[in-house]
Amino acid sequence: MEQHVDKSARWFLYTAITFFLVTILIGLIMAIKFVAPEFLGGIAALGVGRIRVIHTNGVLFGWLLAADMGLCFYIVPRLAGVKLWSEKLGLATLGVWVVVLLGAVVTLAAGDTQAREYLELNVWLDILVTIAWVMFGLNIFMTIARRRHANMYASLWYIMGTLLWTAILWIVANLPVYSGVNDANVNWWFGHNAVGLIFTPVGLAIAYYFIPKSTGNPLYSHKLSLIGFWTIAFLYIWNGAHHIIFGPIPVWLQTVAILFSISLLIPVWTAVTNFYGTLRGKWASGNYVVKFFIAGTTFYLLTCFQGPMHSLRTVNMIVSKTDWIVGHAHMAVFGAFTFFAIGGIYFALPKILKTDLFSAKLAEWHFWLSFVGFLGFAISLWIGGFVQGLQWMDPTIAFLDTVKAMFPYYMVRMFSAILMVTAQVIFAYNIFKTVRGASARVQPAVA
Amino acid sequence: MKLEAKAFLLVVVVAAFMFLGSYFTMVVPLSDPTLNDPGKDAKPYTxxxxxxxxxxxxxxxxxxxxxxxxxxxEETQRYGMGEEETFKRFGIRALIQAPxxxxxxxxxxxxxxxxxxxxxxxxxxxxxxxxxxxxxxxxxxxxxxxxxxxxxxxxxxxxxxxxxxxxxxxxxxxxxxxxxxxxxxxxxxxxxxxxHPELQQAPPVVAQTAKEVAP
The missing domain is CATH 1.10.760.10 (Cytochrome c-like domain)
Structure with missing residues (x-):
């Protein structure tokens, strides 16, 4: 057995959890501004158009991608049966990443943005992200290249895919050569696949690794994981234009995106079948780690059922541009992939620290508050968004009246957001105490 | 050696799939001249x-x-001109849809x-x-x-x-x-x-047929 150092993994996870707290709190401030527009008003840096970008970029890069990278540093050496290629390079990657995150907060608060959704960071930060990703990819690929076992487990293919997809998406989408509707098309080629080819494959890699580990069950089907991987690789990239249905782009492009969107049910249902199959018998007996994966798998199934349905023209005309989509997006990023990452952290960190989690009970609270809070958040936005979409279809209803009609839904969303934030405070506290407990325990041995 | 053991092959095929989808959904529209034609009335920003x-x-x-x-x-109606606006600007009461x-x-x-x-x-x-x-x-x-x-x-x-x-x-x-x-x-x-030829013989006629549309 290799003795894993896990220093890069550990510090990536600490950083991710810190940024999670900050950026989810900004999400709550936004939710409050939707019911009280003058809350924290009069300050440009806290304007809703600016903190929205800090929230989305912060949650995506600061929390989720950083957590996923930390978990990759944990998973890959174990599946390869060797040490991480370079812990030094891993920590240097984290250094660059933190510079990106802090730079992002400062520049976005100052209104320095490129305005394309999820590609807002300025050009210097774009370059730093690219450098960090190359450092990360090199480390992972070199570890895999030196692996002991020739055959690779599903998680490794998904991680290798993520490395490649992310690099191509990021670099091509950031080229300063697009304008007009083509710029929008490229933006959504990136935007759709930021979820589809970055957070989905790395999230699935995490689930493929930790679901068998945390349940003690073997993987349900190796073949299904193969089918899932190759259908993701082939199908996802065609979908960007389904964000601009009825918009000023060619109709054939919209139709292609719709057809491929429906076909996305194949990779999703293979993955979900595989996860449920692996989780069988553990629904009632599972601990908090298993709970996060059960709920995450279910939200993954639901959000990826919504997606193809939204692309149908008859559904799209109602839900597109409404808060329904906000609920949908949060189900993917929070309900599915954040739950997977949390499950992975709860399993991996105590193993890394060779200790027990500080409090299993707090972890259960963390799960239930996140779960209930998210349901309130999403269901209120789905109902509200659907109602507003129907109202927009009647031109005799003034737009302002459709805004006023959202008030009760925004109230429920705000209170649900408070539950979601409270849950993550409990999470951070639990992890903090676990780390403190572990270092207190090893100190005498060091001294 | 099984397929799952070939890391390099995986990377190549994944990249090829990505190129295929990107070519049809991104490169083809980029080279479509109709998407870059400003038409007769479009002017650059000052x-x-x-x-x-x-x-x-x-x-x-x-x-x-x-x-x-x-x-x-529904959208061309909602974001078009209502009767008040057409009356103020053009002296007729009509609903003009936004294209x-x-x-x-x-x-x-x-x-x-x-x-x-x-x-x-x-x-x-x-x-x-x-x-x-x-x-x-x-x-x-x-x-x-x-x-x-x-x-x-x-x-x-x-x-x-x-x-x-x-x-x-x-x-x-x-x-x-x-x-x-x-x-x-x-x-x-x-x-x-x-x-509505009757409108061309000037003084603006107030048409009562159209329903007011909210902005």
Whole structure:
């Protein structure tokens, strides 16, 4: 057995959890501004158009991608049966990443943005992200290249895919050569696949690794994981234009995106079948780690059922541009992939620290508050968004009246957001105490 | 050696799949000249409008306002001209639909600002709908012009005395430009008059048929 150092993994996870707290709190401030527009008003840096970008970029890069990278540093050496290629390079990657995150907060608060959704960071930060990703990819690929076992487990293919997809998406989408509707098309080629080819494959890699580990069950089907991987690789990239249905782009492009969107049910249902199959018998007996994966798998199934349905023209005309989509997006990023990452952290960190989690009970609270809070958040936005979409279809209803009609839904969303934030405070506290407990325990041995 | 053991092959095939989808959905539209044809009426932004566009970008207006009238009948009505507006500008009472957004209207947009969410209304046809004073009042205190709005007050675009800063003036100039790359109001009215010959014999006739449409 290799003795894993896990220093890069550990510090990536600490950083991710810190940024999670900050950026989810900004999400709550936004939710409050939707019911009280003058809350924290009069300050440009806290304007809703600016903190929205800090929230989305912060949650995506600061929390989720950083957590996923930390978990990759944990998973890959174990599946390869060797040490991480370079812990030094891993920590240097984290250094660059933190510079990106802090730079992002400062520049976005100052209104320095490129305005394309999820590609807002300025050009210097774009370059730093690219450098960090190359450092990360090199480390992972070199570890895999030196692996002991020739055959690779599903998680490794998904991680290798993520490395490649992310690099191509990021670099091509950031080229300063697009304008007009083509710029929008490229933006959504990136935007759709930021979820589809970055957070989905790395999230699935995490689930493929930790679901068998945390349940003690073997993987349900190796073949299904193969089918899932190759259908993701082939199908996802065609979908960007389904964000601009009825918009000023060619109709054939919209139709292609719709057809491929429906076909996305194949990779999703293979993955979900595989996860449920692996989780069988553990629904009632599972601990908090298993709970996060059960709920995450279910939200993954639901959000990826919504997606193809939204692309149908008859559904799209109602839900597109409404808060329904906000609920949908949060189900993917929070309900599915954040739950997977949390499950992975709860399993991996105590193993890394060779200790027990500080409090299993707090972890259960963390799960239930996140779960209930998210349901309130999403269901209120789905109902509200659907109602507003129907109202927009009647031109005799003034737009302002459709805004006023959202008030009760925004109230429920705000209170649900408070539950979601409270849950993550409990999470951070639990992890903090676990780390403190572990270092207190090893100190005498060091001294 | 099993297929799962070939890391290099996996990387190559994954990249090939990505190239295939990207080529058809991205490169083909990029080389479609009709998507880059500004048409006869589109004009590049003036320096002032560009400055206003930068303010629009910095303040993140794009996250709550789209700039695309979708090709849906209901939207062409909602974002078109109501009777009051046509009467004020053209002396006739009619409903003039806003045409769905066309690629040529966006050729000078870099970056694009199509947007994805309508917390507030679409702005693709807002230019000319209100006067400059309305826009300035609305930016300084949205609820003074639109009771019940949840748009924040952009107080930092105004001096303490309530005077607009150069950024606010530029932003309004940009908003007034939106939708003007096609002459949809003039062409819509001309078409309406053609279908109603009685209107061409001047003094404006008040038509009672059309139902008022909310903005």
């Amino acid at each position: 320096a002032l409008e560009l400055q206003g566009r930068q303010t629009y970008i910095s303040e993140g207006c794009v996250y709550c306002h789209t700039q695309q009238v979708r090709s849906l009948l 769905p957004s066309q690629p040529g209207e966006y050729v000078f947009d870099k970056p694009h600002l199509l947007g994805t969410r309508r917390t507030g209304p679409d702005l693709g046809r807002v230019g000319g709908k209100y006067d400059n004073t309305w826009h300035l009042n609305h930016l300084r205190d949205p609820r003074s012009t639109s009771p019940g709005s949840i748009m924040p007050s952009y107080t930092w675009l105004f001096t303490k005395a309530g005077q607009p800063t150069p950024d606010a003036i530029a932003l309004v100039a940009y908003l007034q430009k939106l939708g003007s790359n096609i002459k949809w109001r003039e062409e819509g009215v001309a078409q309406y008059k053609m279908l």
